[in-house]
Amino acid sequence: MDKFCIITNVEKDEKFQITHMIMDYLTAHKKKYVVAVNENIDLYRKEGFILPSEIPDDMDCAIVLGGDGTMILAASDLVSNDIPIVGVNLGTLGFLTEIEQNMIHExxxxxxxxxxxxxSRLMLEGSIFCNEKEVYSGYALNDFVINKKGTSGLIRVKIYVNDEVANTYLCDGIIISTPTGSTGYNLSAGGPIVAPYSKVMIITPICPHALFNRSIIVSQEDKIRIELGKRSKNPDEAIISLDGRLRMELQTGDAVEITKGKKKTKLIKVNNNGFFDLLRTKLGEDKE
Known part of the structure; x- marks a missing residue:
């Protein structure tokens, strides 16, 4: 590899110490690079920094400095560039960030x-329908999440898989997750951990008011449709987010359709740690 893009989370590398260390190492090895920052670009234009959306398509690799959240945002920003990404862990758990700080040069x-x-990691592609018209479509590496709005009561969501009713939940919300996202919000909501190479999507209710509160796992080839129902005379209100971004309001009658994305995220692995080794280490179960 000869052309690199460094994507820096300015909150994680506030003084750009890690960023400049990598820049110096790339320069010493006669590699080309650009640096992108995730916010406050006007403060850094004079240093030649750019926005992730301005990254050239001919980069061999994107080096992402931050935590898993930064990696997820980078995957969304680069979904059309087809650039593989690798993360340097400046966060906490770091399921997606491959490189620890003491291993950067190596x-x-x-x-x-x-x-x-x-x-190659599965991405979800979803379309949002309001008043039966498509108002937005986008990609997510981790998940689509529908949550009740504010402190309102439970919402009613009806789940279809390939146009067949799978279940109706009275709940705080619903998560549609990829295997990559299974260790995120899905796990916190009681959903299963799924190996990242699995070809599935996971449907997990958030605090369902029912005896049946299990996740449903379907093929990545299936089509999932979520319809926001109605519990009373007043419309249900909810918020949808894609990988923690977007945040669009929904109400009774609105729907979301989710399928396997046409594009995938490419993650670079430079060590031989397997998924389950990583899982034991990150979740504190590896005591041997």
Whole structure:
């Protein structure tokens, strides 16, 4: 690899110490690079920094500095660029960030020498319908989440899989997750952990008011439709988000359709740690 993009979360690398260390190492090895920041771009234009949306398509790799949240946002920003990404963990758990800070130089050498693998991760593609008209479509690496609005009561959501009713939930919300996202909000809501190479989507209710409160796992080839129902004379109100972004209001009668995305996220692996090794380490279960 010869052309790199560094995407920096300015809250995680506030003084750009890690950013400049990587820039210096790339310069020393005669590699080309650009630097993108996730906010306050006007403060950094004079340093030559750009926005993630301005990253050239000919980059060999994007190095993302931050936590899993930064990685997820980068995946969304680069969905049309087809650039593989690798993360440097400046956060806490770091399921997606491959490189720890003490391994940066060694990992960069592996990228220079071609000693890495690329994993393709499923992305969800969803369309939002209000008054039966499509008003938005977008991608998510982790999940689509519908939550009740504010402190209002429970919402009623009807789930269809391939136009067949799968279940109706009276709940605080619903999560449609990829295997990659299964260790995120889905896990916190009691959903299953799914290996990232699995070809499935996970439907998990949030605090359902029912005896049946289990997740439903369907094929990635299926089509999921979620309709916001009605509990009383007043319309139900909810908020939908894609990987924690967008946040669009929904009400009774609105719907969301979710399928396997046409595009995938490419994650670079520079070490040999398997998913379950990572899982035990990050969740504190590896005591041997």
């Amino acid at each position: 990992s960069l050498d592996a990228l220079f020498d071609g000693n890495y693998k690329i994993e």
